[in-house]
Amino acid sequence: MAEPKGSAPIFAALGDETRLRLVARLCDDGPMSITGLTEGSRVTRQAITKHLHVMEEVGLVRSTRHGRESIWQLDQRRLKDARHYLDLISKQWDDALARLREFVED
């Protein structure tokens, strides 16, 4: 029943197949330029750029400039927040069971 505010935009940003693929690609191959990310993809460079910016806005990825190119990588901090969101379900059970203990142990 907890309602973390920070994670929803992350999941929203991941709610697109192309963006999920980009995340997977950056997971597997590490920091990459848009050129690298476009290679072997059926999606245009413009579209990839747009998707990266959507994910940058919610803090899923970030870019650093190297000469004329931007290198994109995943932002670990926000992904850990997202992971934290999952832990909440687990935490809710811990809390509920602690209440049960208090309820049955005299």
Next chain:
Amino acid sequence: MNTDCIEKKILLRAQRKRVWRALSDSAEFGSWFGMKFDGPFAPGARMSGVIVPTTVDAEVAKAQKKYEGMRFEITIEQVEPERLFSFRWHPFAVERGVDYSVEPTTLVVFALEEVANGVMLTVTESGFDQIPIARRAKAFTTNEQGWGMVVNLIEKYLVHAQ
């Protein structure tokens, strides 16, 4: 990490029949969990519960206050006295105005085992891989991708990042 199932174990220093009553009696279950049910738990019963702040913990009660009155549908599966109690429900069904009835449910199982100094209670909640991510993020644009996939991606990423 298993993304489909959560398992918890807790040793309760109480008699088995006491623990069983706290689980199988809908009024007792409701008072520690923070819900009020519309009838007794019986195998196969489809029933609804309303969030009522728990009477056990003031702090938790405060947190539950904003969800007070929200309705939950649950379906009782198995009731095996002093041994096993299970039901299905919709996890995180706390967004007002959303029809969760069409979405997959998770299965919650309470299993009791008598041990030397009390009862070992194991709680498992499974079926999360089938829960659409839309459940958790209102702004989610498409729910074709399962929650499990996102979880796997994040897991994978964290493993790589370390």
